[in-house]
Amino acid sequence: MSDRRAGDYKPQEIEQKWQQRWAEDRLYEVTEDDPRPKRYELTMFPYTSGDLHIGHWYAMAPSDVHARFMRMRGYNVLHPMGFDAFGLPAENAAISRGIHPYTWTMDNIDRMRRQLRSLGAIYDWNREVITCQPEYYRWTQWFFLKLYEAGLAYRAKAPVNWCPNCQTVLANEQVVGEGFCERCGAPVSRKDLEQWFFRITNYSDELLDFSKIEWPARIETMQRNWVGRSEGVEIFFGLDGGGEFSVFTTRPDTIYGVTFVVFAPEHPLVEQLTTAGQRDEVTRYVEQARRQSEIERTSTERDKSGVFTGSYAVNKLNGDKVPIWIADYVLMSYGTGAVMAVPAHDQRDFEFAERYGIPVRVVIAPPGWAGEDLTEAYVEPGTMVNSARFDGIGSIEGIDAVADHMEATACGRRTVSYRLRDWLISRQRYWGAPIPMVYCDKCGIVPVPETDLPVLLPEDAEFKPTGESPLKYCESFVNAACPACGGPAQRETDTMDTFMCSSWYFLRYASAGCDHAAFDRDKLKYWLPVDQYTGGAEHAVMHLLYSRFFVKALRDMGIVDFDEPFIRLFNQGIIVIERQKMSKSKGRVVNPDEYVAELGADAVRAYLMFIGPWEQGGEWDDRGIKGIARWLNRVRDLALGDYREAQPDPAETKGLRRLTHKTIKKATDDLERFHFNTMIAAFMEFTNHLGRVRDEGSVETAAWQEAIDVLLLLLAPTAPHLAEELWTASGHAYSIHNQPFPSWDPQLTAEEEFTLVVQVNGKLRDRVTAPVTITEEEARELALSRERIQPYVNDREIRRVIYVPRRLVNVVVADGS
RNA sequence: GCCGAGGUGGCGGAAUCGGUAGACGCGACGGACUUAAAAUCCGUUGGGGAGUAUACCCAUGCGGGUUCGAGUCCCGCCCUCGGCACCA
Numbered sequence: 001m002s003d004r005r006a007g008d009y010k011p012q013e014i015e016q017k018w019q020q021r022w023a024e025d026r027l028y029e030v031t032e033d034d035p036r037p038k039r040y041e042l043t044m045f046p047y048t049s050g051d052l053h054i055g056h057w058y059a060m061a062p063s064d065v066h067a068r069f070m071r072m073r074g075y076n077v078l079h080p081m082g083f084d085a086f087g088l089p090a091e092n093a094a095i096s097r098g099i100h101p102y103t104w105t106m107d108n109i110d111r112m113r114r115q116l117r118s119l120g121a122i123y124d125w126n127r128e129v130i131t132c133q134p135e136y137y138r139w140t141q142w143f144f145l146k147l148y149e150a151g152l153a154y155r156a157k158a159p160v161n162w163c164p165n166c167q168t169v170l171a172n173e174q175v176v177g178e179g180f181c182e183r184c185g186a187p188v189s190r191k192d193l194e195q196w197f198f199r200i201t202n203y204s205d206e207l208l209d210f211s212k213i214e215w216p217a218r219i220e221t222m223q224r225n226w227v228g229r230s231e232g233v234e235i236f237f238g239l240d241g242g243g244e245f246s247v248f249t250t251r252p253d254t255i256y257g258v259t260f261v262v263f264a265p266e267h268p269l270v271e272q273l274t275t276a277g278q279r280d281e282v283t284r285y286v287e288q289a290r291r292q293s294e295i296e297r298t299s300t301e302r303d304k305s306g307v308f309t310g311s312y313a314v315n316k317l318n319g320d321k322v323p324i325w326i327a328d329y330v331l332m333s334y335g336t337g338a339v340m341a342v343p344a345h346d347q348r349d350f351e352f353a354e355r356y357g358i359p360v361r362v363v364i365a366p367p368g369w370a371g372e373d374l375t376e377a378y379v380e381p382g383t384m385v386n387s388a389r390f391d392g393i394g395s396i397e398g399i400d401a402v403a404d405h406m407e408a409t410a411c412g413r414r415t416v417s418y419r420l421r422d423w424l425i426s427r428q429r430y431w432g433a434p435i436p437m438v439y440c441d442k443c444g445i446v447p448v449p450e451t452d453l454p455v456l457l458p459e460d461a462e463f464k465p466t467g468e469s470p471l472k473y474c475e476s477f478v479n480a481a482c483p484a485c486g487g488p489a490q491r492e493t494d495t496m497d498t499f500m501c502s503s504w505y506f507l508r509y510a511s512a513g514c515d516h517a518a519f520d521r522d523k524l525k526y527w528l529p530v531d532q533y534t535g536g537a538e539h540a541v542m543h544l545l546y547s548r549f550f551v552k553a554l555r556d557m558g559i560v561d562f563d564e565p566f567i568r569l570f571n572q573g574i575i576v577i578e579r580q581k582m583s584k585s586k587g588r589v590v591n592p593d594e595y596v597a598e599l600g601a602d603a604v605r606a607y608l609m610f611i612g613p614w615e616q617g618g619e620w621d622d623r624g625i626k627g628i629a630r631w632l633n634r635v636r637d638l639a640l641g642d643y644r645e646a647q648p649d650p651a652e653t654k655g656l657r658r659l660t661h662k663t664i665k666k667a668t669d670d671l672e673r674f675h676f677n678t679m680i681a682a683f684m685e686f687t688n689h690l691g692r693v694r695d696e697g698s699v700e701t702a703a704w705q706e707a708i709d710v711l712l713l714l715l716a717p718t719a720p721h722l723a724e725e726l727w728t729a730s731g732h733a734y735s736i737h738n739q740p741f742p743s744w745d746p747q748l749t750a751e752e753e754f755t756l757v758v759q760v761n762g763k764l765r766d767r768v769t770a771p772v773t774i775t776e777e778e779a780r781e782l783a784l785s786r787e788r789i790q791p792y793v794n795d796r797e798i799r800r801v802i803y804v805p806r807r808l809v810n811v812v813v814a815d816g817s
Numbered sequence: 818g819c820c821g822a823g824g825u826g827g828c829g830g831a832a833u834c835g836g837u838a839g840a841c842g843c844g845a846c847g848g849a850c851u852u853a854a855a856a857u858c859c860g861u862u863g864g865g866g867a868g869u870a871u872a873c874c875c876a877u878g879c880g881g882g883u884u885c886g887a888g889u890c891c892c893g894c895c896c897u898c899g900g901c902a903c904c905a
Contacts, residue, residue, distance in 0.1 A: 171903040299818035627842045681841035757837050762886035812885045
């Protein structure tokens with residue numbers, strides 16, 4: 001034993017040594033003139049919120065393992081890293097601690113970069129990108145100009161959270177409880193501001209097309225629901241006092257059941273529709289509605305509320321005059337901001353009508369309906385009744401029949417509505433890329449010429465909580481010459497949403513540092529699109545949808561020539577402590593550094609992969625990592641210790657070779673599917689077997705040597721330092737990371753025997769070893785001849801015998817009674 | 818509330834296509850080594866009942882269903898987590 005354990009495994013020494021060597025040899029730097037096929041493996045870049053915690057490692061380590069696996073499989077792998085560096089937390093830190101956001105952010109980056117280096121990943125640091133640096137945000141601004149030129153950027157009024165006490169715009173995160181300011185506790189209101197939008201809705205239909213990408217079904221479903229396409233009819237209603245408005249509905253077949261109409265409280269017509277007698281009540285209601293969040297407003301759980309405006313709408317199909325109400329469950333941002341209410345066939349409308357005593361008129365008869373009152377809305381298909389000329393038609397056909405009639409009589413038109421809204425990118429903040437626009441009294445809105453980019457953030461801005469971008473009070477920034485006429489003008493003082501920065505960072509990695517353009521076109525053509533993207537599922541809709549939009553818009557401008565940014569996607573779960581997400585503010589963070597110092601990065605990497613399915617995340621429990629450290633020590637003992645062949649047994653030798661090749665296959669399959677936890681378990685079974693074999697000396701030396709070499713090669717992506725150390729220490733040439741990933745021999749993995757399960761009525765009653773060549777006939781006979789099943793079969797009638805090849809025989813007998 | 822995912826031993830989890838439930842690891846217990854401890858190694862470890870056996874019964878959030886057979890499929894419920902457009 002002692003010769004095998006020459007000393008303790010000291011990860012601190014070997015990890016530093018190899019990291020240094022790899023860096024000196026530029027082992028992981030990649031170029032575009034490489035003969036191997038390219039492979040772009042991207043991990044979502046971290047936000048620069050402070051030190052890396054174990055959750056970051058959970059995102060980075062397994063994706064590095066996958067990238068290393070692809071590298072060993074012969075690809076020229078780009079696996080870059082960078083930092084998402086603009087955003088609210090830096091500004092908050094600046095206000096609370098008096099540190100400039102740039103300083104705070106760059107200090108964080110320095111620490112995070114050092115931590116990331118200790119991970120031992122194959123990042124090519126020459127390609128690092130940092131979104132808050134002028135060399136980067138210059139191009140973020142350039143993309144804004146391109147979108148503006150393409151007609152995809154426009155200005156419109158939109159509400160922001162507003163604290164009247166602090167005179168400040170609040171992020172949703174800063175609104176606590178049921179609408180109170182995080183700082184002062186005052187009730188938060190909404191305030192309309194002129195802001196910039198991108199027309200992502202121009203791409204609604206294309207964003208629903210996933211045919212060019214291989215994404216998890218659930219992410220596609222979430223995006224599909226987020227875009228929320230529905231086909232329906234825009235119906236025109238008359239106003240009693242003259243005029244017209246429209247509603248959107250997917251159920252034109254229920255038009256004769258309309259007994260009221262509901263407007264969103266912020267609908268522009270509300271002001272003019274409100275009669276003098278209703279004004280106070282309406283005003284009060286509008287104010288309270290503006291304090292509610294959309295989640296509260298659209299909750300189907302709470303009681304519906306609303307107020308009558310005093311005005312009436314005219315249903316053009318039957319001339320009915322119906323009251324116009326306002327209610328907060330109707331949102332201005334969906335459809336036309338007004339709905340026709342059909343209480344008999346919509347549950348929200350039903351509850352509303354019940355509460356306010358509005359009539360319920362059944363127009364779709366449920367099967368067997370005899371005219372009785374409904375106790376809830378009937379939303380299923382039925383037969384049209386009380387619907388004039390449409391009576392008797394099935395409601396499904398009725399949808400088209402009514403729509404046709406409306407189009408023929410100009411009462412409505414077929415249309416498609418989307419839940420997706422245009423992307424609001426204006427932020428009334430300092431720490432973001434300035435929007436490169438100038439407002440001139442003479443020339444109006446004028447884009448900053450490309451040659452004048454970047455519009456630099458002034459370093460001396462003050463962070464007064466004024467409610468507006470601190471840039472507004474920075475005269476040297478605001479005052480500018482109009483690019484068109486040269487006269488006095490003011491700069492736009494809002495900055496861009498940080499999702500803008502992260503919508504194109506993956507393009508920048510292809511030629512980071514390129515100073516004449518956002519990217520080098522040839523290099524982009526070589527690397528893009530991303531072959532494999534990994535990151536948290538929390539980005540399922542926003543970031544991933546924005547990036548898709550961005551690429552499609554750039555494609556239409558001829559800037560890129562592909563349709564989708566990320567061909568394959570994998571979302572890992574989150575790592576939790578005591579079932580809760582890691583949170584810096586709540587002091588619930590695990591810092592990987594101490595574990596790296598004590599047990600090594602390899603142990604942390606392997607443990608994170610072993611905790612559970614990567615897709616689902618898991619609980620960090622530092623007792624578990626000891627098991628991994630013990631296992632890595634055993635691997636070391638196996639690789640460095642002597643093997644003494646005692647009495648080689650051909651069956652044992654064959655068995656070891658079979659396990660060796662089965663483990664290669666298992667590792668390959670699992671790596672392809674990101675099933676890291678079962679891969680590590682298979683490695684452990686392999687090493688457990690090797691330990692037994694070593695103690696017995698029961699296999700031929702060549703088989704032993706093959707097994708050890710395979711073990712190290714399979715381990716190289718997971719534990720890159722230890723694998724390199726053991727590879728070179730056992731006499732192989734540096735570097736293991738330039739070796740091909742092993743392949744398995746299907747003949748060697750083939751089993752000769754299997755366990756045939758014998759069931760009676762589906763219950764396990766016996767097991768018997770059988771050759772894999774057994775025929776169905778033989779298997780049935782073997783099963784029926786087993787003594788152990790006799791008491792269950794007895795003299796009962798055998799009704800069926802089910803045979804599942806290489807698994808089981810199930811004898812189905814009649815009931816005992 | 819809406820959209821999406823999940824619920825299996827004391828714990829993390831395995832079971833890839835409807836076919837042996839609990840792989841692998843942690844923890845716990847027992848043993849070896851040691852003056853002792855740590856480390857390491859060996860063994861046991863879902864529950865019941867039973868008493869030494871390849872036996873039996875129960876068991877994958879709860880209640881139903883489909884099937885020769887359900888952790889896996891269907892229906893209804895409960896609970897937990899992610900997102901909900903200004904955290905990123």
